Amino acid sequence: LVExxxxxxxxxxxxxxxxxxxxxxxxxxxxxxxxxxxxYFFKENLVKCRLDCKDxxxxxxxxxxxxxxxxxxxxxxxxxxxxxxxxxxxxxRVFGDRPEEEDRRVTNVVEEDFKRGRPxxxxxxxxxxxxxxxxAASAAYTYFLLNPENQDTIANLQLYRDKVGVKDGDITxxxxxxxxxxxxxxxxxxxxxxxxxxxxKLEAALQEFYKEERAxxxxxxxxxxQGIKLPDFVHALSEHFIKVVQCQYxxxxxxxxxxxxxxxxxxxxxxxxxxFAYYKSNNTExxxxxxxxxxxxxxxxxxxxxxxxxxxARMGYHDAHFVPRKEAKEYFERREEMARxxxxxxxxxxxxxxxxxxxxxxxxxxxxxxxxxxxxxxxxVYEKMGIKLxxxxxxxxxxxxxxxxxxxxxxxxxxxQLANAVQNGKDGCKSLDVPxxxxxxxxxxxxxxxxxxxxxxxxxxxxxxxxxxxETSLFVSNARxxxxxxxxxxDRDCMLQETGECIGIKQVSTQADDSSNTKYRSVxxxxxxxxxxxxxxxxxxxxxxxxxxxxxxRLVGFPASDRHYLDSVLKQRCELVLNFTTDRKHEDSDxxxxxxxxxxxxxxxxxxxxxxxxxxxxKAAEEGIQITMNxxxxxxxxxxxxxxxxxxxECKTLIELxxxxxxxxxxxxxxxxxxxxxxxxxxxxxxxxxxxxYEIFEGLSINRASKLAYVxxxxxxxxxxxxxxxxxxxxxxxxxxxLTRPIYFDYTHLVCRRAVEGEQDNRTDLSHPVHADNCxxxxxxxxxxxxxxxxxxxxxxxxxxxxxxDFGGGDFFFAHGNTSEQVSVKPKxxRLVGFDSGEFHGVKAxxxxxRCAVALWFTMDPNHREISHIQARNxxxxxxxxxxxxxxxxxxNQDLKKSxxxxxxQNTREMREEDVQSKHSQEKEETVKEDTEAExxxxxxxxxxxxxxxxxxxxxxxxxxxxxx
Ligand SMILES: O=C(O)CCC(=O)C(=O)O
Ligand SMILES: [Fe+2]
Numbered sequence: 019l020v021e022x023x024x025x026x027x028x029x030x031x032x033x034x035x036x037x038x039x040x041x042x043x044x045x046x047x048x049x050x051x052x053x054x055x056x057x058y059f060f061k062e063n064l065v066k067c068r069l070d071c072k073d074x075x076x077x078x079x080x081x082x083x084x085x086x087x088x089x090x091x092x093x094x095x096x097x098x099x100x101x102x103x104x105x106x107x108x109x110x111r112v113f114g115d116r117p118e119e120e121d122r123r124v125t126n127v128v129e130e131d132f133k134r135g136r137p138x139x140x141x142x143x144x145x146x147x148x149x150x151x152x153x154a155a156s157a158a159y160t161y162f163l164l165n166p167e168n169q170d171t172i173a174n175l176q177l178y179r180d181k182v183g184v185k186d187g188d189i190t191x192x193x194x195x196x197x198x199x200x201x202x203x204x205x206x207x208x209x210x211x212x213x214x215x216x217x218x219k220l221e222a223a224l225q226e227f228y229k230e231e232r233a234x235x236x237x238x239x240x241x242x243x244q245g246i247k248l249p250d251f252v253h254a255l256s257e258h259f260i261k262v263v264q265c266q267y268x269x270x271x272x273x274x275x276x277x278x279x280x281x282x283x284x285x286x287x288x289x290x291x292x293x294f295a296y297y298k299s300n301n302t303e304x305x306x307x308x309x310x311x312x313x314x315x316x317x318x319x320x321x322x323x324x325x326x327x328x329x330x331a332r333m334g335y336h337d338a339h340f341v342p343r344k345e346a347k348e349y350f351e352r353r354e355e356m357a358r359x360x361x362x363x364x365x366x367x368x369x370x371x372x373x374x375x376x377x378x379x380x381x382x383x384x385x386x387x388x389x390x391x392x393x394x395x396x397x398x399v400y401e402k403m404g405i406k407l408x409x410x411x412x413x414x415x416x417x418x419x420x421x422x423x424x425x426x427x428x429x430x431x432x433x434x435q436l437a438n439a440v441q442n443g444k445d446g447c448k449s450l451d452v453p454x455x456x457x458x459x460x461x462x463x464x465x466x467x468x469x470x471x472x473x474x475x476x477x478x479x480x481x482x483x484x485x486x487x488x489e490t491s492l493f494v495s496n497a498r499x500x501x502x503x504x505x506x507x508x509d510r511d512c513m514l515q516e517t518g519e520c521i522g523i524k525q526v527s528t529q530a531d532d533s534s535n536t537k538y539r540s541v542x543x544x545x546x547x548x549x550x551x552x553x554x555x556x557x558x559x560x561x562x563x564x565x566x567x568x569x570x571x572r573l574v575g576f577p578a579s580d581r582h583y584l585d586s587v588l589k590q591r592c593e594l595v596l597n598f599t600t601d602r603k604h605e606d607s608d609x610x611x612x613x614x615x616x617x618x619x620x621x622x623x624x625x626x627x628x629x630x631x632x633x634x635x636x637k638a639a640e641e642g643i644q645i646t647m648n649x650x651x652x653x654x655x656x657x658x659x660x661x662x663x664x665x666x667x668e669c670k671t672l673i674e675l676x677x678x679x680x681x682x683x684x685x686x687x688x689x690x691x692x693x694x695x696x697x698x699x700x701x702x703x704x705x706x707x708x709x710x711x712y713e714i715f716e717g718l719s720i721n722r723a724s725k726l727a728y729v730x731x732x733x734x735x736x737x738x739x740x741x742x743x744x745x746x747x748x749x750x751x752x753x754x755x756x757l758t759r760p761i762y763f764d765y766t767h768l769v770c771r772r773a774v775e776g777e778q779d780n781r782t783d784l785s786h787p788v789h790a791d792n793c794x795x796x797x798x799x800x801x802x803x804x805x806x807x808x809x810x811x812x813x814x815x816x817x818x819x820x821x822x823x824d825f826g827g828g829d830f831f832f833a834h835g836n837t838s839e840q841v842s843v844k845p846k847x848x849r850l851v852g853f854d855s856g857e858f859h860g861v862k863a864x865x866x867x868x869r870c871a872v873a874l875w876f877t878m879d880p881n882h883r884e885i886s887h888i889q890a891r892n893x894x895x896x897x898x899x900x901x902x903x904x905x906x907x908x909x910x911n912q913d914l915k916k917s918x919x920x921x922x923x924q925n926t927r928e929m930r931e932e933d934v935q936s937k938h939s940q941e942k943e944e945t946v947k948e949d950t951e952a953e954x955x956x957x958x959x960x961x962x963x964x965x966x967x968x969x970x971x972x973x974x975x976x977x978x979x980x981x982x983x
Contacts, residue, residue, distance in 0.1 A: 024115060027056035028128045031137060038140050046144035050137050057132050060113075061237060067108035068236040075101040135164035138192065142174070151178055152188040160192040166278040197226035201276055201288075208291055213299040217292060224288050228345050231269050238265035260363055267356045282490050285349065286315035293325065298800070302333055310340030314350055318613065320881070324810060327878050331759060331812075332854075396485040402806060405482070413564030418555065418576040419486045424478055425571035428721050429471060430544040432885050434592045436468040437501040448501040448592075452608040455499075456615055466619060467888055470881050472499065472594070473612055479540045479596050483575045487538060492598050493605035495535055501592040502584070535597075535604040539582075540575040542594040543568040551591055555582045568593065620880060624759045631753040643750065646849075653840050656854035657832055658754055661846075663746050668739060669819040669847035673870050675736040676770050676819075679726050680716035710783050711774075713864055718768040720744070724890030727897065734897050740768060740872070741890055747815045747874050751852045755813070761876040762883040764811055770870040771828065771861070778865045786861035788833045791875060793856055801856060808875070810882040811855040817872040818845035826866030833858035845869060 034049030075097045083089035109116075131137065138161040145154035155178035162171040178184040191198075204219030242261050244254060274284035281287065289312040296305035306329050312322050329335040342350070397407070404423045411420040425433075437448045439458055450458075455472055459465045476497045484492035541553070546569045555564040555576055566574050568591055576582070578597065599605065635645075647659035664672075720740065727737035744766050752761050771785050792811040793801035803809045816830065821844065830851055831842035842862070843851055853859065855875065877883070 024117075026116060027053045027060060027132070028125070030056060031128060031131070034137070035140065038144060041147070043144045043147040047141060047148065050141045050144070054137050054141075057137075060116075063112045064109075065233045065236045067105050067112065068239060069232065071101045071104035071108060072236070074104060135161050135193065138164075139171070151182045151184050154178060155182075155184040155189045156192055159189045163191055163275075163278055164193070195226070195230055195273075197223050197230050197273070198276060200226060204291070205276075208295060211298075213295045216295045217299065220288050220292055220295070224285075224345075227273065227285065227288075228349065231273055231349070234269035234273060235266040238262050238269070256367075260359075260367075263356050263359055267353065267360060270353060283315070285346070286312055289315070289343075289346065290322070293322070302329065302335075303339075305329070306335050306339050307341070307343060311342040311346045313340060314342040314347065324879055327759075328812075331757065331878060396481075399805065400482065400485075407486075411564075411566070413555070414566075414574075415564075418564060418574065418580070420566060420572065420574045421482065422569065422572050424482075424542060424573050425475065425544070427570055428885050428889060429475070430570035430592075432468055432471055432889065433475070433499060433544050433594065434501065435889075436465065436472070437499050437592055439465070442503065447503060450499045452497060452606070452612050456612055459615075464888060464892075466616070466880075467883055467885055469612060470616060470883070471885065472497075473609065473616075474881055475542055475594055476596060476609065479542050479573055479575075479594070480598065482573060483538055483540045483596075483598055486575060489537075489598075489600055491600055491602065492538070493600070493602055494596055494609055495599040495604045495606055496597040497606060497609070498595050499592070500595055501590055502587045503590055504587045535599045535601060536578040537600050538575055538598045539578045539580075540573055540596045540598070542596070543572045543574075544570060544592040544594065545590060546570055547589050547591065551584065551587055551589060553582055553584055555580050616880075620759075626758075629756045629758055631756055634749075634753045638750065638753075645754070647843070651841070652832060652843075653834070654832065654853075654857060656755075656857055658852050659843055660750055660754070660850045660852070662848050663750070663817060663850050664743060664819070664848035666847055668743065671736055671739055672743065672768065672819050672872065673770075675723070675732060675740060676716065676718055676768050676870050678732055679723060680718040680768065680770060681722075682714065682716050710785060710863070712777050712781055712783065713785055714772045714774060716770050716772070719886065720763075720766045720884065720890050721886035723768070724886065724893045727890075728893050734894055737890065738894055741887065741894070743817060743872060744874055744887070747817050747850055747852075747872070748876060750850060751813050751815050751874075751876060754852060755854075757878075759878055761813055761878055762880055763887050764808070764875045764877040764882050764884055766875075766884060766887070767873045768870070769873055770868050771864045772868040773825070773827075773864050773866050778863075781863050781865065784860050784862055785828060785864045785869075788858055788860040790858050791855035795858065801858075803856075808855075810877045810879045811875045812878045813852065813876040814855045814857075815850055815852040815874045815876070817874065818849045818851075819847055819870040819872070820868075821846040824867045825864055825869045827862050828864040828869040829862045831860055831862065833860060845871065 030049050030053035034046050034053055037043075037046040037049060078093065078097050080090060080093060083093055138157045142154050142157035142161060145151075145157060155175065158171055158174050158178065162168065162175060165171065175189075178189075179186070200219045200223035204216050204223050207213075207215035207219060239262055242258050244257050249257065270285070271280060274280045274282070276284075289308045293305050293308035293312060296302070296308055309322055309325055309329065313319065313326065316322065326340060329339075330337075400421075401407075405421055406423055407419060407421045408414070409419075414420045436455065436458070437450060439462075440448050440450055440454065442448055452469075452472070455465070455469045459469050476494055480492060480494050484490075548567050548569065552565045552567050553574070555566065555574075564576075566572075642662040644661055645658055646661045647657075649655035649657060652658065723732070723737045723740050726732040727734045744763065748761065748763060789795060790801050790807075791814045792808055793803040794807045795801050822828075829842040829844055831839045832853070834840040839860075843849075
């Protein structure tokens with residue numbers, strides 16, 4: 019019976035089930051196995067016939083008729099008849115008298131059972147009854163992978179492992195496809211850094227995947243009971259075709275399963291991995307090809323775009339090299355076209371019919387089956403980046419989230435300043451969307467950086483919100499930067515909503531957002547008020563209340579069905595309010611436009627010609643700047659030393675600036691902001707001096723310097739010198755390396771290393787161990803450009819301020835491998851060492867005195883541009899020149915005093931009197947005036963508070979000095 023070719027899998031399965039019911043276990047096993055065998059045999063050959071015939075009749079040349087639809091149709095269907103005939107004959111050959119698909123006895127229920135792996139379920143039970151536990155466990159595991167939600171199977175598997183003692187190694191996936199196996203092996207090799215094997219397996223997995231996907235599509239071309247009486251030709255064809263395309267489109271999702279989870283970007287991730295694996299095995303040509311392929315799938319991926327910049331700028335590749343692979347391109351284009359058709363079917367074609375239940379929404383399926391694994395992973399990465407989820411915050415609970423640490427203070431300042439660039443709206447609040455920001459940038463290029471920050475912040479909020487709520491696809495449908503301004507609002511007596519608009523109290527009260535497109539909403543706060551001005555969130559039943567206070571870099575996310583309102587606004591409060599949708603159709607297209615706009619700006623800055631900087635170097639030489647060591651002296655083309663960038667008195671000034679302004683750990687707090695990925699290491703977390711306990715490490719960032727100048731804790735000229743010296747360094751690096759695109763400051767740090775006296779004997783360590791500035795050195799000497807390193811850094815430079823007459827030791831050196839010194843450079847005033855951030859280098863122990871330098875890190879990625887440089891320039895511009903100040907002061911004071919509440923003045927005065935330390939005592943009127951000025955450039959800090967804060971560094975230094983004495 020079993021060998022009879024006319025007995026097909028459905029019949030075998032039914033018989034197997036009968037034996038199962040009759041508790042004839044071994045026969046149950048035999049028949050179900052036979053059924054599975056026949057099922058796979060049938061499907062495989064069905065597909066094979068279809069594909070062979072397709073191949074045979076796919077070579078038609080349509081070019082001669084493609085303008086004439088009548089001829090085209092005839093030729094197309096003519097070919098189809100040939101193909102059909104071919105398939106018929108193929109079936110006859112392979113299956114003999116086996117019933118044709120359309121009149122076979124297989125019911126839909128049986129077909130569905132096989133698709134969902136039900137036979138394995140019964141197989142398991144029968145094996146179990148026979149005492150064949152490993153086989154039972156494997157069958158259970160196979161069923162589990164296809165039905166992960168089935169609790170019984172999970173319980174059974176546990177039983178096999180824990181009670182019956184089946185070993186994990188004996189449990190196999192009986193239905194595993196070759197591409198899945200190869201993917202798993204490739205993934206493992208990749209994790210282990212075994213690049214050759216990873217490449218081999220991942221490439222094979224891809225080839226197998228494409229084969230499988232092709233088979234899957236062919237399988238879709240099956241029979242279809244339309245259930246429509248006497249359909250006309252075109253209608254019948256369309257209906258069948260739609261069914262087929264729906265099924266084929268789903269192949270991408272169906273085949274993206276590895277173990278239990280469907281990987282959302284299964285195919286493209288292969289190219290991502292391959293890109294890196296090829297790069298690691300020095301096959302850059304292949305790496306570039308893989309990068310190009312990945313970018314076809316995901317043209318906006320910031321990491322891959324950065325890689326592209328790297329290959330273009332560093333390795334001489336051109337756009338033309340980033341061509342996607344043929345098979346990937348075909349796959350991608352086919353899917354795009356299918357998506358287009360299905361979208362049309364859903365939105366237009368089916369819209370004419372009342373019933374559209376049979377239209378499958380693949381997005382929905384994806385969303386339902388989303389995996390939480392990736393999200394957990396991201397949450398950990400966020401934690402490492404210093405972004406903390408506070409689940410205990412009042413009333414937040416699990417359905418909402420509150421997380422801190424997304425933005426640094428200067429980022430908040432920048433966005434507030436951006437909002438302040440527009441007039442108050444009619445409701446008394448300032449409000450900007452992306453197009454409004456683009457308009458501002460068109461008028462003032464300096465604001466480009468604000469637009470980038472705006473978009474970057476939106477993206478951070480979107481990504482975090484998506485990960486928190488486990489949404490695979492989440493899009494920004496609306497983003498708005500809003501500042502609420504207290505006085506104005508009080509006048510109008512209105513209740514405010516967190517929608518980005520101010521609406522009168524009567525209109526809004528506590529209406530929830532019921533526009534169905536918005537699924538979640540997040541608010542990124544830019545200003546701080548921990549005592550008043552909370553936002554209140556409640557659910558639709560006005561229960562589960564949460565009270566959230568604003569703080570810079572705090573992100574709060576909640577379902578859009580939550581009601582939310584502000585109690586009061588006593589202080590200016592600025593925030594970025596984002597609405598999210600899971601439906602791509604409602605994605606805010608302005609964001610994409612903005613990115614294109616910025617890309618065009620970038621593009622315009624790239625020189626497409628050979629750059630010639632001899633003129634620049636000549637001019638520099640006239641100013642006394644000379645290249646004193648080049649690549650051949652320093653053992654590497656990506657290294658150079660220049661002298662003469664600063665005059666002795668300039669060095670002295672900058673050292674003085676460091677003395678007054680530098681603090682331990684500025685730039686290194688909370689796991690490090692400056693440096694080299696080094697301070698991010700676990701063992702240095704929270705350390706103030708990240709390098710060695712024999713030295714005190716003090717730094718002053720540009721951000722802090724500009725604020726010190728603003729509160730007049732330092733001379734404005736000093737801050738200006740700091741800026742101009744940095745700019746000199748930046749230009750020289752850009753020109754020396756003949757770069758075709760600009761480099762931007764990424765981080766700037768005036769640092770001094772001081773030897774701790776009496777502890778220098780027997781010292782064997784380095785002041786700064788060998789490291790690279792943009793990658794993590796591995797034991798084998800490779801350097802991984804990976805988080806937590808500052809991977810976006812491209813070039814580094816150190817501008818020295820003093821020499822051996824001030825300190826002992828402290829030579830800079832370039833290294834070879836990961837430890838050995840190759841060539842050293844003695845610091846001296848005005849000397850600059852410039853190098854590619856990937857070069858290995860270090861600093862020898864400073865054994866006496868203090869060694870100071872300006873450390874500069876540059877990036878080619880404008881999204882990582884250091885905002886503080888632009889802010890510092892603006893702050894310095896705004897600081898009143900002492901000469902003409904007196905006259906203006908008198909004029910201005912009249913109005914300004916009036917516009918500020920009396921008690922504010924009082925407070926300011928009191929605080930100032932206490933502030934005996936202040937060496938730059940001024941009259942209270944002056945303070946008031948400048949506060950307002952500060953407000954207008956976006957700084958909302960209280961001057962005196964700021965000053966006391968700023969002076970802390972000084973006192974720390976003083977304390978240390980006393981201790982040393
Ligand atoms: O100060 C120096 O000479 C080098 C410092 C350095 O490499 C760094 O901070 O990354
Ligand atoms: Fe470094």
